[in-house]
Amino acid sequence: MPDLIINKMRYAVKGILFDKDGTLLDFISLWGCWSESLYRNYASRLPGEIVPLSELWGTVHDAEGLTCDYHRNGPLAMGSIHDLLAILAWQGYRLGLSWGDAIRLTRESKELADAEMELIRPVNPLPGILDLLQQCHERGLPMGIVTADETSEAMKHMKWMGIDHFFQVIIGNDQVERGKPYPDMVEKACLAMGLAANEVVVIGDTNGDMQMGNAVGALVTIGLGNAATGAANEQMLPDAKVIITSYAQVQLETSTHMSIESTV
Numbered sequence: 308m309p310d311l312i313i314n315k316m317r318y319a320v321k322g323i324l325f326d327k328d329g330t331l332l333d334f335i336s337l338w339g340c341w342s343e344s345l346y347r348n349y350a351s352r353l354p355g356e357i358v359p360l361s362e363l364w365g366t367v368h369d370a371e372g373l374t375c376d377y378h379r380n381g382p383l384a385m386g387s388i389h390d391l392l393a394i395l396a397w398q399g400y401r402l403g404l405s406w407g408d409a410i411r412l413t414r415e416s417k418e419l420a421d422a423e424m425e426l427i428r429p430v431n432p433l434p435g436i437l438d439l440l441q442q443c444h445e446r447g448l449p450m451g452i453v454t455a456d457e458t459s460e461a462m463k464h465m466k467w468m469g470i471d472h473f474f475q476v477i478i479g480n481d482q483v484e485r486g487k488p489y490p491d492m493v494e495k496a497c498l499a500m501g502l503a504a505n506e507v508v509v510i511g512d513t514n515g516d517m518q519m520g521n522a523v524g525a526l527v528t529i530g531l532g533n534a535a536t537g538a539a540n541e542q543m544l545p546d547a548k549v550i551i552t553s554y555a556q557v558q559l560e561t562s563t564h565m566s567i568e569s570t571v
Contacts, residue, residue, distance in 0.1 A: 309446045309559040311508060313549050318527055319562060322502045323443060324493060324520075326511030327454035327461050329384065330531055332468065333431040334512070338383060339374030340429045341420050342366060348416035349395055357398040364391060379543045385487060385515045387455050387480040392417065430467045433531075435554030440473045442559050449500050451476040453492040453509070453519070458482055475500055488518035493525065517546035529557075 311318045328334050346360045360366050365381020366374045377383050382394060392413045399409030443450055451474055454461045458479030465471035476499040483491035490504075497504050509520030510529045520528035530547030532540030540550050551557060 308448060308562060309443075310562050312558040312560055313527075313529065313551060313556060316549070317560075318508065320448070320508050320526060321506040322449040322451070322497070322500050323508045323510065324451045324453050324496055324525075326509075326513070326516045327452050327456060327464065329379075329433075329512035330510055330516075331433065331436055331452070331470075332464065333433060334377060334384070335374055336429045336431045337424070337464070338377070339366070340427070341424055342383060343374060344420035344423050345395070345413075345416050348419045349399070349413060352412055352416070353399055353402055353404070355402040357402070363394055363398070379513045380515065384513050385455060387486055388417075388457055388460075389480075428467045430464050432468055432470070433554070435557075437470070439554050439557060439559075440470060444473050446559060448559070449475045449502070451478065451496045451500060453478050453487075453496055453516075455480050455487055455515075487513075487515040488522065490519055490523035493519055493523045497523075514544050514546050517544055517548075521546055521548075 308319070308321050311320045325331050328338060342360060342364060350357055361368055364383040365378035366383060367376035367378070369375045382390060392410070396406070396409040396413045399412055400406050404412070440450065452461055456479055458477055458481055461477050461479050462471060465474065465477070476496050478492045478496045480486040483495060485491045493504060493507070493509060497507060504523040505526050507525055508527050508529060509516060509525045510531060511517065512531045517528045517530055527548045528546065530540070530544035530550045532544060532550050532552050534552040540552070544550055
């Protein structure tokens with residue numbers, strides 16, 4: 308197996324587990340569009356005005372009201388679909404709907420948003436990720452996905468990008484009893500890959516990803532930060548063992564006798 312080299316540190320890795328949104332694909336292009344569609348459809352069917360999407364799910368909007376960023380540790384970034392729908396349904400309940408009607412409307416609105424995404428397929432790989440995936444694939448390094456999204460949705464998004472063949476396993480929130488930041492998804496993925504947790508690297512863009520990897524004893528947890536935010540990345544990813552802002556900072560090299568495992 309090759310060694311993973313980051314910031315001059317060399318890790319003898321046997322597998323890599325990626326978060327999906329914000330780690331493999333551009334978060335805003337997919338979830339910003341989906342969120343706006345779902346919110347618009349839901350809000351239009353309520354008997355009153357609900358709070359802004361930014362207050363509900365932790366989104367950031369530009370002057371035109373379009374989603375341009377998100378809070379890395381907010382509900383949209385870390386929550387499951389069930390979490391997001393429950394937060395939205397509460398607004399309907401607050402405005403006088405029964406809980407059953409509020410939930411029904413959120414699910415119907417989600418179906419409309421999902422149908423819109425199916426038409427436009429707004430998935431874009433992050434810069435550098437395709438090269439890294441190809442290098443890992445060529446060197447026989449097993450890879451998997453651990454995501455707060457549903458498994459079927461994650462598989463669909465990978466197929467939309469044409470990269471589903473790179474991954475040996477995809478574990479969504481629906482496959483475990485406890486989602487992030489608990490270790491359950493990594494444990495399940497490692498079992499499927501035939502690897503021990505301390506042989507895999509976990510890469511993600513939220514601190515929940517880092518906590519998940521650390522809780523299971525991953526070889527190293529790599530936080531993908533934003534180059535524009537600089538030192539703020541350490542505040543957003545306090546539990547990351549290593550922080551990068553670009554996949555250009557990650558290299559694979561043939562294993563040598565000098566290879567070490569992270570002792571951090």
